[in-house]
Amino acid sequence: MPLVVKKFGGTSVGNIERIREVARLIARARDKGERIVVVVSAMAGETDRLLKLAYQVSPSPVEREVDLLLSSGEIVSSALVAIALNDLGYPAESFTGRQVGIVTDSAYTRARIRRINTTRILQALDEGKIAVVAGFQGIDEQENVTTLGRGGSDTTAVALAAALEADICEIYTDVDGVYTSDPNVVSQARRISKISYDEMLEMASLGAKVLQTRSVEVAKIYEVPLLVKSTFKEGGGTLVVKEVPELEKVVVSGVTYDKNQARITVTQVPDRPGIAAHLFGKVSDANIVVDMIVQNVGEHGLTDISFTVSRTDGKKAFSLVKAAAESIGAGEVKLDENIAKVSIVGAAMQSHAGVATKMFATLARENINIIMISTSEIKISCVVEEKYAELATRVLHEAFELDREPEV
Amino acid sequence: MPLVVKKFGGTSVGNIERIREVARLIARARDKGERIVVVVSAMAGETDRLLKLAYQVSPSPVEREVDLLLSSGEIVSSALVAIALNDLGYPAESFTGRQVGIVTDSAYTRARIRRINTTRILQALDEGKIAVVAGFQGIDEQENVTTLGRGGSDTTAVALAAALEADICEIYTDVDGVYTSDPNVVSQARRISKISYDEMLEMASLGAKVLQTRSVEVAKIYEVPLLVKSTFKEGGGTLVVKEVPELEKVVVSGVTYDKNQARITVTQVPDRPGIAAHLFGKVSDANIVVDMIVQNVGEHGLTDISFTVSRTDGKKAFSLVKAAAESIGAGEVKLDENIAKVSIVGAAMQSHAGVATKMFATLARENINIIMISTSEIKISCVVEEKYAELATRVLHEAFELDREPEV
Numbered sequence: 001m002p003l004v005v006k007k008f009g010g011t012s013v014g015n016i017e018r019i020r021e022v023a024r025l026i027a028r029a030r031d032k033g034e035r036i037v038v039v040v041s042a043m044a045g046e047t048d049r050l051l052k053l054a055y056q057v058s059p060s061p062v063e064r065e066v067d068l069l070l071s072s073g074e075i076v077s078s079a080l081v082a083i084a085l086n087d088l089g090y091p092a093e094s095f096t097g098r099q100v101g102i103v104t105d106s107a108y109t110r111a112r113i114r115r116i117n118t119t120r121i122l123q124a125l126d127e128g129k130i131a132v133v134a135g136f137q138g139i140d141e142q143e144n145v146t147t148l149g150r151g152g153s154d155t156t157a158v159a160l161a162a163a164l165e166a167d168i169c170e171i172y173t174d175v176d177g178v179y180t181s182d183p184n185v186v187s188q189a190r191r192i193s194k195i196s197y198d199e200m201l202e203m204a205s206l207g208a209k210v211l212q213t214r215s216v217e218v219a220k221i222y223e224v225p226l227l228v229k230s231t232f233k234e235g236g237g238t239l240v241v242k243e244v245p246e247l248e249k250v251v252v253s254g255v256t257y258d259k260n261q262a263r264i265t266v267t268q269v270p271d272r273p274g275i276a277a278h279l280f281g282k283v284s285d286a287n288i289v290v291d292m293i294v295q296n297v298g299e300h301g302l303t304d305i306s307f308t309v310s311r312t313d314g315k316k317a318f319s320l321v322k323a324a325a326e327s328i329g330a331g332e333v334k335l336d337e338n339i340a341k342v343s344i345v346g347a348a349m350q351s352h353a354g355v356a357t358k359m360f361a362t363l364a365r366e367n368i369n370i371i372m373i374s375t376s377e378i379k380i381s382c383v384v385e386e387k388y389a390e391l392a393t394r395v396l397h398e399a400f401e402l403d404r405e406p407e408v
Numbered sequence: 409m410p411l412v413v414k415k416f417g418g419t420s421v422g423n424i425e426r427i428r429e430v431a432r433l434i435a436r437a438r439d440k441g442e443r444i445v446v447v448v449s450a451m452a453g454e455t456d457r458l459l460k461l462a463y464q465v466s467p468s469p470v471e472r473e474v475d476l477l478l479s480s481g482e483i484v485s486s487a488l489v490a491i492a493l494n495d496l497g498y499p500a501e502s503f504t505g506r507q508v509g510i511v512t513d514s515a516y517t518r519a520r521i522r523r524i525n526t527t528r529i530l531q532a533l534d535e536g537k538i539a540v541v542a543g544f545q546g547i548d549e550q551e552n553v554t555t556l557g558r559g560g561s562d563t564t565a566v567a568l569a570a571a572l573e574a575d576i577c578e579i580y581t582d583v584d585g586v587y588t589s590d591p592n593v594v595s596q597a598r599r600i601s602k603i604s605y606d607e608m609l610e611m612a613s614l615g616a617k618v619l620q621t622r623s624v625e626v627a628k629i630y631e632v633p634l635l636v637k638s639t640f641k642e643g644g645g646t647l648v649v650k651e652v653p654e655l656e657k658v659v660v661s662g663v664t665y666d667k668n669q670a671r672i673t674v675t676q677v678p679d680r681p682g683i684a685a686h687l688f689g690k691v692s693d694a695n696i697v698v699d700m701i702v703q704n705v706g707e708h709g710l711t712d713i714s715f716t717v718s719r720t721d722g723k724k725a726f727s728l729v730k731a732a733a734e735s736i737g738a739g740e741v742k743l744d745e746n747i748a749k750v751s752i753v754g755a756a757m758q759s760h761a762g763v764a765t766k767m768f769a770t771l772a773r774e775n776i777n778i779i780m781i782s783t784s785e786i787k788i789s790c791v792v793e794e795k796y797a798e799l800a801t802r803v804l805h806e807a808f809e810l811d812r813e814p815e816v
Binding site: 059062083096 | 424427428458461462464465466467468469470472473474476477479480481483484486487488490491492494495501502504506507551552553
């Protein structure tokens with residue numbers, strides 16, 4: 001009998017009727033002979049409600065307590081799903097992160113899973129029960145409750161699938177899969193039926209909010225096949241797997257954009273070894289992730305450095321860099337919050353000449369100025385003015401003919 | 409430094425402002441040098457909200473899941489109180505029932521505490537922290553989450569106080585102590601400043617809903633001094649202790665009434681050994697608690713048996729007894745749901761002649777018919793028609809001069 005981990009997001013368990021619907025979906029799968037581990041998020045809106053309570057009590061609530069507080073949201077939905085399953089006549093038991101043996105580090109609000117003790121969950125499965133696990137949470141070595149960060153239930157599901165050597169991890173959500181682009185922006189956007197982990201990682205980190213990035217990383221490491229599909233619609237879905245041979249031909253599989261971007265430019269930086277380390281050291285010390293970095297070789301031993309951070313971190317990074325720039329005798333520091341990053345993602349992109357050229361030419365034809373460029377083996381990103389984000393996404397989707405099903 | 413357990417009920421942590429007020433109260437006690445363990449209930453209304461969700465999902469939700477579900481309510485309030493304390497600059501850590509090491513039996517929804525491992529809580533206290541414990545919950549030997557029944561947070565507090573050998577267990581609630589009678593019925597009702605465990609037990613089980621009965625039983629066994637007082641008002645309070653020497657004089661210390669009563673009468677029961685056991689066996693097998701039992705010796709080897717159960721159990725007990733009565737060839741079975749129990753409670757009552765006589769005479773003077781009588785060492789209860797409950801309570805309060813502070 002196949003062992004399947006099924007994860008349901010907050011909207012899927014957002015109210016009583018949906019919880020019962022989810023239970024019926026699980027029951028049908030059980031009837032087909034699956035051994036099932038369910039992972040649930042908190043009911044939609046619940047995590048925000050709890051966070052609001054915490055911030056009403058204190059402007060800076062202690063993280064240990066916030067984690068315990070938030071963990072209750074998933075406990076509620078796991079108990080309710082287990083109740084619904086039992087009501088349908090399918091024996092089910094819920095498990096908290098602790099009960100399921102998910103041990104993490106102690107980084108409250110963004111803990112990482114260290115190990116999973118599967119004894120208890122396997123026992124439940126052996127007894128013919130459906131195991132319903134509260135996602136998003138674990139305990140550290142001292143048994144404090146921790147949480148895995150927003151979207152952490154995806155990671156719970158994938159990590160459990162890895163630990164249990166499940167046949168597949170199904171991520172049920174309110175969309176029926178991963179699309180070639182945001183359907184709200186590109187009306188021709190098409191559901192991708194199969195995609196590789198690496199492409200999915202780029203799609204996820206570039207703004208396609210279907211899966212938590214970390215969950216895809218874990219899936220890739222342990223080679224857990226992921227299926228992203230709709231809770232409310234039969235069929236469809238996007239399979240995320242290791243190798244997608246037919247994609248060798250496709251080259252570009254999706255276009256994404258991300259408006260949560262800000263650019264900081266430092267002019268007239270003395271071009272000496274260690275200067276960049278000094279500038280970026282201050283930023284990374286503050287736990288701010290720097291994305292793209294562009295350095296222009298300049299004249300007279302001076303250079304300009306530009307880099308992007310998420311817009312939420314923009315002002316903080318700006319003041320840190322401003323202080324650092326003054327101390328090394330650099331020139332001006334500028335913050336630009338009106339930018340967006342538009343990216344094309346695809347396997348084996350670098351081995352296909354002309355993809356980058358086509359991207360740049362397409363943008364140029366629309367008079368969209370490219371502010372920064374960054375490339376990796378499977379993506380090319382361009383920073384453009386924010387107002388062009390949707391237009392750029394649409395024209396690139398068209399130029400690469402993503403509305404057409406790839407030939408296999 | 410005195411070690412104090414402070415328990416706050418649902419109304420005391422019912423909203424954000426109250427949670428902050430509770431935190432300030434705790435902070436003031438800390439400033440006075442107390443080592444503090446806080447026990448909290450779920451925010452007022454939260455347990456009912458969660459129960460409603462469970463019953464919306466299933467008409468008969470599995471108890472294991474209901475317990476896990478309900479336990480989340482106390483987790484939320486413990487985290488919020490800990491956040492509030494930290495916000496005031498008082499280091500505090502919250503603990504779930506599991507983290508605090510409260511191990512119970514596996515009787516879901518009404519579990520009993522078996523043992524408490526105080527290591528972790530003592531460690532927090534030694535680090536100068538305030539420990540905030542989620543009440544009402546524990547884990548069984550298999551680490552399933554259990555709950556202790558309605559009002560169970562009182563028991564958590566008292567059991568913790570016993571295990572920690574605390575100097576006192578303070579129960580903060582929305583009234584400022586235990587009264588000689590219900591102030592809503594008897595306007596002259598007076599707060600009792602000191603009362604014995606036994607009297608408190610009678611008061612609690614007879615309907616004075618200030619403390620969960622079980623918590624008083626535990627306090628009595630471990631001789632934990634209890635102080636019942638108001639969260640929102642300084643001073644006052646009722647101290648519940650082992651010996652109250654001055655009460656030797658008082659005789660009657662309170663009058664209570666309880667309308668959650670139903671009487672079942674079986675007529676013409678064959679007066680043979682084993683018959684009563686057969687009748688009541690059926691009832692106790694269904695986990696229904698029988699309170700008062702009256703048996704009239706009758707003629708021709710036949711007898712009438714009347715007994716009371718809580719009104720909520722009335723119909724169920726009636727049908728069980730009806731079946732049993734038929735099988736033993738008894739006569740009619742009648743259910744009377746329009747009764748109430750009025751009781752006077754006091755230490756050393758049986759050694760004071762005339763107390764019972766005075767009670768019966770007082771009721772007779774008001775033409776209140778006594779349907780059943782039951783006595784113990786520290787109480788006399790009379791079942792009367794429900795409509796007389798308040799009147800009986802008022803006249804008894806007056807007859808025993810309970811509005812006057814006892815002479816010491």
